[in-house]
Amino acid sequence: xxxxxxxxxxxxxxxxxxxxxxxxxxxxxxxxxxxxxxxxxxxxxxxxxxxxxxxxxxxxxxxxxxxxxxxxxxxxxxxxxxxxxxxxxxxxxxxxxxxxxxxxxxxxxxxxxxxxxxxxxxxxxx
Amino acid sequence: xxxxxxxxxxxxxxxxxxxxxxxxxxxxxxxxxxxxxxxxxxxxxxxxxxxxxxxxxxxxxxxxxxxxxxxxxxxxxxxxxxxxxxxxxxxxxxxxxxxxxxxxxxxxxxxxxxxxxxxxxxxxxxxxxxxxxxxxxxxxxxxxxxxxxxxxxxxxxxxxxxxxxxxxxxxxxxxxxxxxxxxxxxxxxxxxxxxxxxxxxxxxxxxxxxxxxxxxxxxxxxxxxxxxxxxxxxxxxxxxxxxxxxxxxxxxxxxxxxxxxxxxxxxxxxxxxxxxxxxxxxxxxxxxxxxxxxxxxxxxxxxxxxxxxxxxxxxxxxxxxxxxxxxxxxxxxxxxxxxxxxxxxxxxxxxxxxxxxxxxxxxxxxxxxxxxxxxxxxxxxxxxxxxxxxxxxxxxxxxxxxxxxxxxxxxxxxxxxxxxxxxxxxxxxxxxxxxxxxxxxxxxxxxxxxxxxxxxxxxxxxxxxxxxxxxxxxxxxxx
Numbered sequence: 001x002x003x004x005x006x007x008x009x010x011x012x013x014x015x016x017x018x019x020x021x022x023x024x025x026x027x028x029x030x031x032x033x034x035x036x037x038x039x040x041x042x043x044x045x046x047x048x049x050x051x052x053x054x055x056x057x058x059x060x061x062x063x064x065x066x067x068x069x070x071x072x073x074x075x076x077x078x079x080x081x082x083x084x085x086x087x088x089x090x091x092x093x094x095x096x097x098x099x100x101x102x103x104x105x106x107x108x109x110x111x112x113x114x115x116x117x118x119x120x121x122x123x124x125x126x
Numbered sequence: 127x128x129x130x131x132x133x134x135x136x137x138x139x140x141x142x143x144x145x146x147x148x149x150x151x152x153x154x155x156x157x158x159x160x161x162x163x164x165x166x167x168x169x170x171x172x173x174x175x176x177x178x179x180x181x182x183x184x185x186x187x188x189x190x191x192x193x194x195x196x197x198x199x200x201x202x203x204x205x206x207x208x209x210x211x212x213x214x215x216x217x218x219x220x221x222x223x224x225x226x227x228x229x230x231x232x233x234x235x236x237x238x239x240x241x242x243x244x245x246x247x248x249x250x251x252x253x254x255x256x257x258x259x260x261x262x263x264x265x266x267x268x269x270x271x272x273x274x275x276x277x278x279x280x281x282x283x284x285x286x287x288x289x290x291x292x293x294x295x296x297x298x299x300x301x302x303x304x305x306x307x308x309x310x311x312x313x314x315x316x317x318x319x320x321x322x323x324x325x326x327x328x329x330x331x332x333x334x335x336x337x338x339x340x341x342x343x344x345x346x347x348x349x350x351x352x353x354x355x356x357x358x359x360x361x362x363x364x365x366x367x368x369x370x371x372x373x374x375x376x377x378x379x380x381x382x383x384x385x386x387x388x389x390x391x392x393x394x395x396x397x398x399x400x401x402x403x404x405x406x407x408x409x410x411x412x413x414x415x416x417x418x419x420x421x422x423x424x425x426x427x428x429x430x431x432x433x434x435x436x437x438x439x440x441x442x443x444x445x446x447x448x449x450x451x452x453x454x455x456x457x458x459x460x461x462x463x464x465x466x467x468x469x470x471x472x473x474x475x476x477x478x479x480x481x482x483x484x485x486x487x488x489x490x491x492x493x494x495x496x497x498x499x500x501x502x503x504x505x506x507x508x509x510x511x512x513x514x515x516x517x518x519x520x521x522x523x524x525x526x527x528x529x530x531x532x533x534x535x536x537x538x539x540x541x542x543x544x545x546x547x548x549x550x551x552x553x554x555x556x557x558x559x560x561x562x563x564x565x566x567x568x569x570x571x572x573x574x575x576x577x578x579x580x581x582x583x584x585x586x587x588x589x590x591x592x593x594x595x596x597x598x599x600x601x602x603x604x605x
Contacts, residue, residue, distance in 0.1 A: 007161045014168050020153055027149055028140040035147045036176050043173045
């Protein structure tokens with residue numbers, strides 16, 4: 001196996017691109033004066049969270065509410081599956097294991113719960 | 127429309143932050159380290175790597191044939207950048223290293239240390255605190271391609287490789303007069319570099335193996351090996367002619383060591399052109415706008431636009447423009463901020479000229495959150511500026527611009543109807559140049575990374591220089 005392939009496989013196996021995606025997002029969102037120290041803290045948090053499940057979330061409930069409201073412009077109380085998928089993708093979450101049907105509608109509570117679950121699963125995999 | 131799908135509008139503050147703190151490069155070095163070492167637990171590894179500290183420390187190889195001045199240059203670089211000096215001889219004799227006994231026994235038995243042992247010694251030495259924190263300069267290693275490849279396998283990668291070269295005759299002659307100070311290991315030369323200190327003069331000895339035959343043999347060997355080594359460092363080596371005064375060689379080497387590699391980080395040029403009237407700011411801005419799609423902004427034009435708008439802000443500016451009295455800084459900054467916040471400036475980058483005129487304005491601009499990332503000083507002697515500006519004339523019929531020396535009209539009819547702008551009178555231009563020259567010193571201090579240019583050249587030569595500075599990352603700062 002050539003070295004490049006080996007490297008790619010390593011990155012994939014340890015989910016490095018997702019990790020870096022999230023770390024950069026954290027950095028750009030908080031914009032700390034000392035990025036190195038901030039990264040160390042975030043990584044320490046991830047390590048600690050393997051036991052406590054307290055991940056350095058970029059999104060809290062109010063953000064998710066705001067996001068949901070943006071999607072649900074008519075105020076119907078639910079969003080459609082393509083919207084749901086798009087939302088997950090733009091947050092960098094994987095959309096492979098969605099169990100809903102094309103005609104299903106997703107309510108605000110389900111949306112929030114799913115997103116939090118997916119975030120937790122992603123952080124735990126690092 | 128689905129508000130969550132792209133293209134997203136990224137807040138400009140994020141891009142500025144990423145550029146200022148070099149987030150892209152930071153992430154890149156982390157990714158590189160992960161790929162080189164492939165640790166089982168990346169999170170732990172990253173924490174450790176980040177705690178180790180700076181990525182920007184010098185990691186330099188100095189290579190070259192014997193007597194090309196490797197040691198002198200390496201020592202000077204170390205002194206200047208306070209890095210750690212390493213050379214194979216010291217490594218073999220360093221008793222703190224685990225494998226030093228093996229190395230010493232090799233030396234005493236057969237006289238040569240195997241490549242693997244060299245690399246292990248070096249790896250251990252490089253992981254020591256002083257090398258990690260301050261950086262290192264390695265003098266005269268690797269000597270063969272095999273050693274270079276072994277270094278690569280261990281993940282030891284220099285950031286810069288300085289290669290010295292000189293004609294063989296020069297090197298042989300240099301080596302003949304070589305003298306060594308047995309206490310400090312400094313190298314001197316009987317004709318070219320005689321020590322000043324009397325004590326040092328007395329204890330100098332001629333090192334072994336400097337006869338013409340020996341040198342020729344080693345030269346041949348190095349000529350055989352160096353091309354192979356350089357293949358391993360194809361992207362980051364620079365050849366420097368060593369047959370020059372030491373200071374010149376050092377200056378070139380230092381400039382190279384402080385340069386940063388081209389980066390793939392997203393880069394939005396925010397250019398400031400400063401210069402006296404007639405230095406070609408407007409032309410260079412137009413060329414930049416044409417070549418890179420930057421938004422060319424001239425402060426005077428912005429102010430006049432506002433006045434033409436008949437906006438409330440314009441009414442504030444109108445009296446100043448009519449009396450040619452300077453517009454107050456507050457108003458100017460508001461105009462500038464409004465313009466630079468427009469989406470075209472945010473997405474394409476900008477090139478600004480005619481502002482700032484003094485340090486206060488520059489500081490105010492920085493305070494408003496608009497910092498240029500390249501500043502060019504177009505320097506021009508007063509006489510040339512006056513000559514360039516005062517002989518300008520415009521044809522009122524066609525709008526074409528002429529210059530009585532550089533671009534005279536061919537048609538006599540045109541020549542007769544040429545008009546000169548009253549602002550181009552010699553007295554007025556000299557006042558403006560004087561004003562600029564009074565402020566430029568302080569501005570140069572304010573913009574430490576500013577790039578001085580000689581504006582008394584062909585405009586396209588200047589443009590090429592500006593382009594090259596735009597593409598290259600700024601050199602690492604000295605503090």
